[in-house]
Amino acid sequence: PLLMEDLEAEAFLADKAYDTNELLDMLKEADITAVIPPVKSRKEQRAYSHELYRARHVIKIVFDALKHWRGIATRYAKLTVSFIAAIHVRCLFLYLPVHTT
Template identity: 90%
Template sequence: RAYSHELYRARHVIENVFRALKRWRGIATRYAKLTASFIAAIHVRCLFLYLPVHTA
């Protein structure tokens, strides 16, 4: 079966981001009932996933 290696790699990255988002309890249980608050929580979590964490 033929498939696109680049497309499969991009899908894998996206699925890993969703897995990391679901592991965060605030998003998984949806504490924020307003849509704007929920989207803001997703943005904050994505920033934590994207930015490197430096501990001194």
């Protein structure tokens, strides 16, 4: 709940582990669309955007790739600016095609 305070977003993407009534109520109160597949044990299965949920996979892959870069995973940078710059550089390497000859 503390992380949800003052959250500004159009949608909240999460997996089934986050399918709780408390979180869904908080998102509804904040007027944020919940893109969370319902657990099978729910009596009433909620509808959610399957297309938007697929975007979660791309986000997860990017975070996984960032964690595998040692400089980011161990936070070598002393300054926040340097740390953010390292993330930007790594994202460029992930985004741009690299051709080796």
